[in-house]
Structure formats: structure tokens, C-alpha cells
Amino acid sequence: MTVPPCTTDPDLFFPDKTDQATIQAAQAICDTCPIRNMCLTQARRNDEQFGVWGGRNFGDRDVILDSSGWPVGVPRTRFRGTHCRKGGHEFTRENTRWSYHNGKLTRACLPCIRARKAQAYVRKREHRSQLLAV
Numbered sequence: 001m002t003v004p005p006c007t008t009d010p011d012l013f014f015p016d017k018t019d020q021a022t023i024q025a026a027q028a029i030c031d032t033c034p035i036r037n038m039c040l041t042q043a044r045r046n047d048e049q050f051g052v053w054g055g056r057n058f059g060d061r062d063v064i065l066d067s068s069g070w071p072v073g074v075p076r077t078r079f080r081g082t083h084c085r086k087g088g089h090e091f092t093r094e095n096t097r098w099s100y101h102n103g104k105l106t107r108a109c110l111p112c113i114r115a116r117k118a119q120a121y122v123r124k125r126e127h128r129s130q131l132l133a134v
């Protein structure tokens with residue numbers, strides 16, 4: 001019976017989304033795996049949302065949008081609001097960022113994200129000037 005190499009160190013196969021080194025290390029192991037193709041097919045069938053399977057990182061998968069900018073296969077009723085709650089921005093194609101967060105599809109408002117980033121930037125600058133003042 002074939003023993004998949006990933007069974008010896010399963011943690012390596014569930015890396016943090018931003019941990020490229022670990023993702024690549026896991027993918028390199030998959031490259032040597034005798035059941036790589038079968039594993040990938042099965043992971044696709046199971047709609048895996050986490051981890052490296054068959055050499056592919058499913059934890060970082062892209063959201064595929066249709067021509068209207070809506071995620072393929074997701075009913076419209078799943079996200080009802082047409083405007084973001086915080087800033088009242090309309091969820092247009094340009095204003096919307098779709099992503100998977102902990103395996104869950106999420107819709108975020110880009111103008112709000114940009115505003116939060118700008119605020120964080122200001123906080124960081126203030127923090128630095130406070131440090132320089134000491």
C-alpha cells in the first residue's frame with residue numbers, strides 16, 4: 001500500500017496563507033508523491049478550502065467571478081445587501097473584494113479597506129514621531 005509522504009508531517013500541509021516557504025516545501029513533497037494526480041482530483045471534488053493537496057494550495061484559492069462580477073456558483077441570496085454597512089458604498093465590481101477567509105467566502109468593501117489602511121498608516125506615522133520625540 002502506498003503511504004503518502006504528507007502523512008508524516010501533516011502540519012506542513014496546512015500553512016499560513018502568507019507563509020510561502022512552507023507552502024513551497026509542501027508542494028515540493030507533493031511533487032514526489034505517487035498519488036499526486038489522484039489527490040488533486042479528489043481535493044477538487046471535495047472542494048477543499050484549506051491546505052496543500054496534490055501540489056496545489058487550496059487555502060489561497062482565487063474567487064472566480066462571472067461577467068457581472070459575482071462569484072460563480074454562489075446564489076445572490078447569500079449576500080443580500082447592495083451597499084456596505086459601514087460607509088454606505090455600493091458593492092460595484094470595482095468596489096468589491098471577494099476572498100476566502102478561513103474557508104468562508106467573504107465580501108469586503110474596497111473603499112472601506114482603503115480608508116482603514118490610510119488610518120493605520122497615520123497611526124504608524126504618529127507612533128514613529130512619538131518614538132522620535134523620546
Ligand code: SF4
Pocket residue numbers: 004005006007013029030031033034035036037039040052053054055
Ligand atoms: S499529493 Fe496529496 S497525498 Fe501526496 S503528498 Fe501531496 S497532499 Fe499528500
Ligand SMILES: [Zn+2]
Pocket residue numbers: 084085086087088089109110111112
Ligand atoms: Zn464601504
